[in-house]
Amino acid sequence: MPFAPGNEKAGEKLFKTRCASCHTLEKGGSSKTGPNLHGLFGRVSGQATDSFSYSDASKKAAVTWEEGTLFDYLENPKKFMPGTKMAFGGLKKDKDRNDLVTFLKSSTA
Template identity: 55%
Template sequence: MGDPINGKKLFIKMCASCHTTEKSDKHKIGPNLHGIIGKISGTAPGFNFTETMKEKAVVWDEKSLNDYLEFPKKFVPGTKKAFHGIKKAEDRRDLIAFLATLK
């Protein structure tokens, strides 16, 4: 399990320009990530996902998030996400640990 405190710092640095995390927050360029663990990809109400993200229909868990965050365009070919991934496994673990706190 990663370090959620460091994960929050990484989120602010790498993700907050496109994503929000508070339950009441609106979507930005990317969907709000509150409660992402256990949700199905492409299903956040009010966000316009690509067809490929909807069709992927993966349940977000530690493994799927890790795979996605490492190589987003490989995990979901055709995604609109302009993010190229997080290369360091430790950073991905920490970020996922932070996302897991968003319940």
């Protein structure tokens, strides 16, 4: 199933419970275990200008983060990008990924 716009409020809740321990969203925000996600859409994996230390897998994958690529990645990050440092196991439900991607699209611009 491809990406379809989801529920932004449900996506915000998912971000807070599943992502916020490792990622920040605000412009100029610091990186945690994972990189700051501000400006994520249109960015190439492993290429942000912050000081985050990306895995070689992320740098070499050169994935442009858009709704579809992020939807696919979030299902199983290690399968999508073997060698990634992201420890997150993924979101198996399409609805959850649609909701989270919808939230991220609006909150990282």
